[in-house]
Amino acid sequence: MPPAKRKSRVYHPDKTRAAVLAQFGNVRKAVGTLTSEQLAGPTRLGDWTVRELAAHITMATSAVARGLAAAGPAKPELTPQDWPVTSAPYARDIAEYVTGLAADNDLATLYAEAGQSLERALADHSGDALVANRTGNMTLADYLPTRTVELIVHTDDLNDAVPGLDIPYDRQALAACTRILADALATKAPGASTEVRIPPFAVVQCVEGPRHTRGTPPNVVETDPLTWIRLATGRTTWPAAVEDALVSASGERADLAGLLPIMA
Secondary structure: OOOOOOOOOOOOHHHHHHHHHHHHHHHHHHHOOOOHHHHOOEOOOOOOEHHHHHHHHHHHHHHHHHHHHHOOOOOOOOOOOOHHHHOHHHHHHHHHHHHHHHHHOOHHHHHHHHHHHHHHHHHHOOOOOEEEEOOEEEEHHHHHHHHHHHHHHHHHHHHHHOOOOOOOOOHHHHHHHHHHHHHHHHHHOOOOOEEEEEOOOEEEEEOOOOOOOOOOOOEEEEEOHHHHHHHHOOOOOHHHHHHOOOEEEEOOOOOOHHHOOOOO
8 A cells, every 4th residue: 555645734824925035035135245256156056157046046936926827727736845856857947047047137137026026926815826837736825835945945055155145044934945855855755764853943754664653763864954955955965964974863764865865
């Protein structure tokens, strides 16, 4: 018998809306301080420059309004925990679009337009509204948490690319991002033999094997939110994180190397 589908986590709609707006504001403010030389610098995302990375963030944010406008009458097909594994087939198309977007547009204009479209979309639509994206429809209440993943992951990319930039991470956005990627792991590797702890935001059980019923489970992984996010999105590797003591792992089923990254 196949494992039961994991119940989707519920995200507080007002807190998530505020978190998305806050993190977008943090990024917009920081990008506005970057010099031409900094914008031309490299990132850890292949051939993308900082300018292209910054432009991508506006695309990911504007997707809320675009998706609301494009959604038809179909029912929701995805949950937040399903979403992380759906983007990989479209990576090349996204990269090509972002290259043109960054080359043809002023970043200040892109951020102003993205911010305005996001604020209007959130003011005009309830959480039940449908949002269309490349891989299926989602309700706005479910789609908004995925924007915290885009914003937090790429905030971290910007901070890595520009020394001293230090864009802050909105706590609620960081929490939602952490939880989505943890739930995606549990969906990818269902089970209850391993407990993954990412304090203070998430605890999930995953991986097939003997189920523990009380006390400390035999297989435990623990790490901090940013390390988890970097592992889940391929920004760092499991061996590197273990070697640097950023992850503690005990038990024969506590090696997650074969399950990572979750979102490429």
